[in-house]
Amino acid sequence: MKKSSLLTVALLLVSLTGLGVAALSGWLPGASAPHAWSDEQRAIIASLSIDTLPPLPPDPSNRVGDDSRAAELGHALFFDARFSGDDAVACASCHQPDRYFTDGLVRADVGRGTTKRHTPTIVGTAYNAWFYWDGRRDSQWAQALTPLEAAVEHSGTRAQYAQRVAAFYRQPYEAIFGPLPDISDPSAFPPTAGPFGNDEEQSAWAGMSQADQTQIDVVYANIGKALAAYERRILPGRSRFDDYAQAVAANDTEQMNSLFTREEATGLRLFIGEANCTDCHNGPLFSNGTFHNIGLTGTPDEVLDSGRIDGASQARDDPFNCLGDFSDAPAPSCQELRFIKLEGIELRGAFKTPSLRNVGQTAPYMHNGSLADLDAVLVHYNAAPPAFPGHSDLLPLDFTAEQLGALKAFLLTLNGQPNVPAELLQPPAK
Amino acid sequence: MFRHTISLFTLSCALFFFAACTSPTASPAADTGMDGMSMPGGGSMAADALPPATSTDGLFTVTATSQMDPVTINTIHSWLLHVQTGDGVDVTDARIDVEGSMPAHSHGLPTTPQITENRGNGNYLLEGMKFNMAGSWVITATITAGGQSDTAVFDLQLK
Numbered sequence A: 001m002k003k004s005s006l007l008t009v010a011l012l013l014v015s016l017t018g019l020g021v022a023a024l025s026g027w028l029p030g031a032s033a034p035h036a037w038s039d040e041q042r043a044i045i046a047s048l049s050i051d052t053l054p055p056l057p058p059d060p061s062n063r064v065g066d067d068s069r070a071a072e073l074g075h076a077l078f079f080d081a082r083f084s085g086d087d088a089v090a091c092a093s094c095h096q097p098d099r100y101f102t103d104g105l106v107r108a109d110v111g112r113g114t115t116k117r118h119t120p121t122i123v124g125t126a127y128n129a130w131f132y133w134d135g136r137r138d139s140q141w142a143q144a145l146t147p148l149e150a151a152v153e154h155s156g157t158r159a160q161y162a163q164r165v166a167a168f169y170r171q172p173y174e175a176i177f178g179p180l181p182d183i184s185d186p187s188a189f190p191p192t193a194g195p196f197g198n199d200e201e202q203s204a205w206a207g208m209s210q211a212d213q214t215q216i217d218v219v220y221a222n223i224g225k226a227l228a229a230y231e232r233r234i235l236p237g238r239s240r241f242d243d244y245a246q247a248v249a250a251n252d253t254e255q256m257n258s259l260f261t262r263e264e265a266t267g268l269r270l271f272i273g274e275a276n277c278t279d280c281h282n283g284p285l286f287s288n289g290t291f292h293n294i295g296l297t298g299t300p301d302e303v304l305d306s307g308r309i310d311g312a313s314q315a316r317d318d319p320f321n322c323l324g325d326f327s328d329a330p331a332p333s334c335q336e337l338r339f340i341k342l343e344g345i346e347l348r349g350a351f352k353t354p355s356l357r358n359v360g361q362t363a364p365y366m367h368n369g370s371l372a373d374l375d376a377v378l379v380h381y382n383a384a385p386p387a388f389p390g391h392s393d394l395l396p397l398d399f400t401a402e403q404l405g406a407l408k409a410f411l412l413t414l415n416g417q418p419n420v421p422a423e424l425l426q427p428p429a430k
Numbered sequence B: 001m002f003r004h005t006i007s008l009f010t011l012s013c014a015l016f017f018f019a020a021c022t023s024p025t026a027s028p029a030a031d032t033g034m035d036g037m038s039m040p041g042g043g044s045m046a047a048d049a050l051p052p053a054t055s056t057d058g059l060f061t062v063t064a065t066s067q068m069d070p071v072t073i074n075t076i077h078s079w080l081l082h083v084q085t086g087d088g089v090d091v092t093d094a095r096i097d098v099e100g101s102m103p104a105h106s107h108g109l110p111t112t113p114q115i116t117e118n119r120g121n122g123n124y125l126l127e128g129m130k131f132n133m134a135g136s137w138v139i140t141a142t143i144t145a146g147g148q149s150d151t152a153v154f155d156l157q158l159k
């Protein structure tokens, strides 16, 4: 009896001492030790670090993708408003370099009506297999062609753009792609013509011979390939999280402590654990690059958006895709397109998982821009409302406000400027 | 008493400060595959991790080996399938339909993999495999040969 009570007292005393020591060194017992990670957690954290991002693989469909002259031309085109119907819009009008290549709007508006969806960043998208929220294009260059002819974006035509290449960029174009076709005869090559223009432009396009159309299409595709070569240089940069991941890999508690607050570490623990965020936001880009329905019902004025189920067949049918006539890829290498998933309830209302790098600086969020800030995003994940159309891939988190706060604190540690030479963030010096 | 305290300290450590008291040994942030090869975390598996699967009615035995080693999420890749009858004879004229899903989630593979080459001797090239999440996956291979069909099921863990 006496012996056992002594034992209890001793145990208590020692425990308290231990507690003091633990608190002093930044450790607390059990789950609340903010920087104590299991081997499994350490492996997941390492897999999210930018240090595991492989060098950008070549794009076989774009033979000039890694040609610095093409990147230079693409750089100029990206900022050149002459590549629009009315000399007023460039890619950079919406993908603004000082906003991490986004525009801060719910849906883009360059004065010709709003786009159907919210402007995503282009940073790091060169790693993707699919482009746009619904993945309706299968390469960076095929994507780049689309806004050039969209009525609410650049609103010009491919024939017009070929003329402008001839007028303003003949020398650099020919150095990269070889001689431009002779498109100077206006009776064969109308100054503006294209399959998505206004009625006049469409009939001008229909009036052209197929051979002449193809000549224009080649120049048009090459414009996309140059733009892609530039975009391939726009890569994500290091964040505080990546430094923390390095400290975790080295098991350097002191360093972890100096890099992350207890709340941020708790947020990371939830992100890779209970909250299941890494089901979809995984790998060094925090995206699996595939399509999920997370139950974002649009505003009443929005047209029902079926997302990937439509995007998949559009990618398959795009004449500028990997298997098309303008692609440089040998057909067998077009793996993603050859084995594209075209059917399945899970594609309905599904959108591409966006990267979360620098996400704290790119509000508003989601394909329809419907969530104004990170708090709104987390409220959404907490409730996980049912989807329409399709069904949601989410389960409600039912987290406390404190847990949601921790997730938000963690998301903000992903802020980091793009890893891009400064001169590529502004129009080229003339 | 002093000795007693030390052992008690150890005990109370074990009870209350498990994480704090274990000395932080530098274990690599990676899992070790069956062959001792270092595996990346966040969703991977050794290429030859799967034991051969016998189809439901015992008609076929299927061996599935990834051509990408290790299998990692988010990368499209190919597998090699080897099909034998229940009693070990190579099946050289099989039609094989492959599907995959995550039982815990209501979704399938993000791609539609297909057999693109019969390489003879019961070997088939399966292209277009891709996983987009860590966790448990089920891959089914429905084999049709000699007028009979049977399905082999593989359970995968991508860690």
Ligand SMILES: [Cu+2]
Binding pocket: A279, B102, B105, B107, B133
């Ligand atoms: Cu899943």
